[in-house]
Amino acid sequence: MNALKILGIETSCDETAVAIVEDGVNVISSVIASQIDLHAKTGGVVPEVAAREHVLKIIPVIDEALKKGNLDFHDIDAIAVTQGPGLLSSLIIGYTAALTLSKSLNLPIIPVNHIAGHIYSNWLDLNSIDEVEYPVLVLTVSGGHNDLVLLESPLEFKLIGETLDDAAGEAFDKTARILGLGYPGGPAISKAAENGNPHAYAFPRAMLNSGDFNFSFSGLKTAVLQTVEKFENNLNQQKINDIAASFQECVCEILIGKLRKATEKYNVNEVHLAGGVSANSRLREMLQEKMPNKKFRYTNKLSYCTDNAAMIAGVAYQYHMKNPDSYSKNTEAKPDPQLEPYQNQI
Numbered sequence: 253m254n255a256l257k258i259l260g261i262e263t264s265c266d267e268t269a270v271a272i273v274e275d276g277v278n279v280i281s282s283v284i285a286s287q288i289d290l291h292a293k294t295g296g297v298v299p300e301v302a303a304r305e306h307v308l309k310i311i312p313v314i315d316e317a318l319k320k321g322n323l324d325f326h327d328i329d330a331i332a333v334t335q336g337p338g339l340l341s342s343l344i345i346g347y348t349a350a351l352t353l354s355k356s357l358n359l360p361i362i363p364v365n366h367i368a369g370h371i372y373s374n375w376l377d378l379n380s381i382d383e384v385e386y387p388v389l390v391l392t393v394s395g396g397h398n399d400l401v402l403l404e405s406p407l408e409f410k411l412i413g414e415t416l417d418d419a420a421g422e423a424f425d426k427t428a429r430i431l432g433l434g435y436p437g438g439p440a441i442s443k444a445a446e447n448g449n450p451h452a453y454a455f456p457r458a459m460l461n462s463g464d465f466n467f468s469f470s471g472l473k474t475a476v477l478q479t480v481e482k483f484e485n486n487l488n489q490q491k492i493n494d495i496a497a498s499f500q501e502c503v504c505e506i507l508i509g510k511l512r513k514a515t516e517k518y519n520v521n522e523v524h525l526a527g528g529v530s531a532n533s534r535l536r537e538m539l540q541e542k543m544p545n546k547k548f549r550y551t552n553k554l555s556y557c558t559d560n561a562a563m564i565a566g567v568a569y570q571y572h573m574k575n576p577d578s579y580s581k582n583t584e585a586k587p588d589p590q591l592e593p594y595q596n597q598i
């Protein structure tokens with residue numbers, strides 16, 4: 253059987269991304285036009301600004317992905333695109349581009365869920381999709397999601413825990429804002445934490461022993477705010493570094509603590525980290541420290557942790573393998589900002 257080349261398009265938030273992936277694993281090219289500098293000025297994503305930038309970037313990024321892969325449109329077998337969740341005005345740009353390519357080239361369109369894409373980013377760069385041994389337990393930690401998901405077989409997502417308020421990424425972003433560390437907060441906190449003492453402040457490990465697999469991070473953000481307010485005008489760089497390190501340690505302990513408890517309850521073969529926060533080096537390190545006997549996988553390339561299109565083309569291949577006929581009829585799907593992450597799309 254010939255390898256299947258899927259061109260993936262991702263524009264759910266502030267990255268315009270296009271990638272070409274073969275058989276769900278082999279990344280031929282992956283191009284990301286980041287808007288970080290643009291949104292750093294406003295301290296967060298302004299949807300209209302993001303959408304305008306996607307309009308400017310989408311065609312050059314498609315061209316670049318083909319060029320980098322030494323391919324043209326006739327080498328592509330299907331178009332995959334993020335259907336949701338995300339910002340509607342951003343999703344529409346990628347979706348329109350995908351639909352246009354699909355109609356004009358007479359190729360199937362495969363609309364996929366962004367969070368499912370994050371989960372399947374761990375399959376990228378393997379030799380085959382069959383290399384992963386189910387059942388798999390995935391901690392999905394991004395700006396909007398903080399979930400523990402059990403996959404007993406491909407694409408069968410069972411949600412076993414989620415955040416009751418903020419996601420970990422959101423907590424990183426809000427805490428960075430409180431500390432004046434800029435946007436995006438995750439990498440900024442991580443950098444400040446390198447020179448800080450992770451035991452300087454005992455922030456609350458909320459819900460760590462709650463007996464379920466849910467999370468809560470809004471109290472932690474408040475605890476950081478109260479600590480900062482206490483210092484009034486005496487907040488120097490060392491204190492900022494110490495708060496950042498203590499905050500990061502707290503988030504990682506809660507995430508890994510719950511993950512470990514879930515592995516005690518569910519008999520899984522592999523444990524994966526996915527989503528932007530999985531780029532955090534302390535989180536990865538703690539996973540190795542606390543569960544040395546488990547088979548882990550997390551995308552070794554940081555560019556696969558945060559938003560990218562390779563993961564979109566990757567998960568699309570999984571859907572295609574599960575039901576090869578379903579997508580030629582799928583031109584009726586629409587971008588959906590609230591798309592449920594774990595609904596089965598087939």
Ligand code: KG4
Pocket residue numbers: 265370393394395396397420421422424425436437438439442527528529530531532533557558559
């Ligand atoms: O998955 P992602 O790129 O976008 C969403 O789907 O939300 O995740 C973005 C989130 C942001 O909150 C960002 O601060 C966080 O991931 N993040 C990190 C790191 N890199 C990105 N958090 C902690 N440490 C990092 N190194």
Ligand code: ZN
Pocket residue numbers: 366370394395527528558559
């Ligand atoms: Zn994402």
